[in-house]
Amino acid sequence: MIKGFIRPPHLRQRLVLTAALSLLLLLFATPASADPPSPLNPFSPTSGAIANLFYLVLAIALMVFVVVEALIIISVLRYRRRAEGGPEPVEVHGHTALELTWTAIPALILAVLFVLTFQALQAAQNPPGDALRVQVVGHQWWWQFNYPDQGVTTANQLVVPVGQPILFSVTSADVIHSFWVPQLGGKIDVIPGQENTYWFEVEEPGDYHGQCAEFCGLGHPFMPIRLTAVTEEEFAVWVMEQLAGSSPPSEDLLAQGKVIVESGVCAVCHTISGTLAQGKKGPDLTWFGRRPFIGGILENNPQNLALWLDDPPAVKEGALMPDYGLSEEDIRALVAYLESLK
Ligand code: HEC
Numbered sequence: 001m002i003k004g005f006i007r008p009p010h011l012r013q014r015l016v017l018t019a020a021l022s023l024l025l026l027l028f029a030t031p032a033s034a035d036p037p038s039p040l041n042p043f044s045p046t047s048g049a050i051a052n053l054f055y056l057v058l059a060i061a062l063m064v065f066v067v068v069e070a071l072i073i074i075s076v077l078r079y080r081r082r083a084e085g086g087p088e089p090v091e092v093h094g095h096t097a098l099e100l101t102w103t104a105i106p107a108l109i110l111a112v113l114f115v116l117t118f119q120a121l122q123a124a125q126n127p128p129g130d131a132l133r134v135q136v137v138g139h140q141w142w143w144q145f146n147y148p149d150q151g152v153t154t155a156n157q158l159v160v161p162v163g164q165p166i167l168f169s170v171t172s173a174d175v176i177h178s179f180w181v182p183q184l185g186g187k188i189d190v191i192p193g194q195e196n197t198y199w200f201e202v203e204e205p206g207d208y209h210g211q212c213a214e215f216c217g218l219g220h221p222f223m224p225i226r227l228t229a230v231t232e233e234e235f236a237v238w239v240m241e242q243l244a245g246s247s248p249p250s251e252d253l254l255a256q257g258k259v260i261v262e263s264g265v266c267a268v269c270h271t272i273s274g275t276l277a278q279g280k281k282g283p284d285l286t287w288f289g290r291r292p293f294i295g296g297i298l299e300n301n302p303q304n305l306a307l308w309l310d311d312p313p314a315v316k317e318g319a320l321m322p323d324y325g326l327s328e329e330d331i332r333a334l335v336a337y338l339e340s341l342k
């Protein structure tokens with residue numbers, strides 16, 4: 001045996017190590033920067049309530065951590081073996097007061113957290129007063145948004161006014177998804193055959209990023225939610241723009257594109273209001289030319305649209321719009337027509 005080689009570390013070394021590790025843990029527990037769409041950077045009263053709950057739980061956990069660690073360190077120091085052959089330590093069995101205390105305190109903490117969590121959940125479900133209604137339908141792998149009171153339908157892109165509660169009723173056309181815009185509210189399950197409701201209110205204009213938060217198949221990572229919050233006036237203008245009839249294309253190319261869409265190749269799945277295309281399986285294309293993204297992931301411009309029409313699953317893995325082997329001429333006509341819908 002190599003004497004003194006595998007010696008238990010000194011008490012002071014052990015303390016330094018413990019302190020260093022604790023510091024490291026604290027570093028990791030520090031909230032990340034405000035840049036990513038973090039639930040800890042809330043812009044809605046409901047997400048604010050969730051963030052506050054998180055900080056409360058964190059504070060309580062830190063207090064428990066400090067008290068428990070302090071007791072451990074004090075015990076280690078105070079009751080360490082001081083000398084070889086000292087007296088045996090006294091063995092203690094049961095301590096009613098202590099046991100009652102360490103049962104009562106956690107029970108109390110849990111009871112308080114239960115009540116506060118329940119209140120936050122209730123508040124997130126029932127909007128105060130007048131709310132804008134939005135129906136969310138999850139599809140593999142895109143979002144359908146209906147505004148029943150405005151008669152507007154969009155895909156992947158949500159536009160909402162600031163300072164007004166928005167009441168979402170959420171369901172799915174196929175599998176289970178989860179609707180989540182982290183800075184605005186908690187996750188809500190998107191379940192076929194069931195309607196879940198919840199609300200949030202956006203406090204500041206801007207773009208907010210969300211994402212399907214329940215694995216729903218191949219295209220799951222490409223199921224973003226683009227939410228733009230605008231002023232009440234801008235929202236009214238947006239609704240009017242959505243409702244204004246689409247002007248019939250005059251040029252030959254546009255007309256040709258429209259014919260292809262209406263002939264049934266596209267019409268079985270897509271709706272373009274004011275035309276014969278009334279399919280419901282794919283996104284509504286009525287104002288496709290105004291939409292910033294194709295499939296929610298690709299910038300909407302003629303080049304990208306041509307790429308999409310040429311082979312949708314090549315652009316977005318798993319997309320449920322097949323490659324129709326369209327000719328170059330057909331694609332040109334379709335791009336002209338679809339991009340003119342604005
Ligand atoms: C079998 C049904 C089906 C048919 C037929 C179909 N599509 Fe699609 N289309 C879809 C689905 C589903 C999506 C959504 C794919 C995704 O984002 O995952 C889509 C998406 C699109 C988009 C992007 C929409 C958006 O808002 O991002 C365009 C543009 C489009 N289709 C055009 C066409 C055209 C033009 C035709 C006819 C040549 C056509 N589609 C035929 C099902 C179909």
Ligand SMILES: [Cu+2]
Nearest residue numbers: 177212216223
């Ligand atoms: Cu999904």
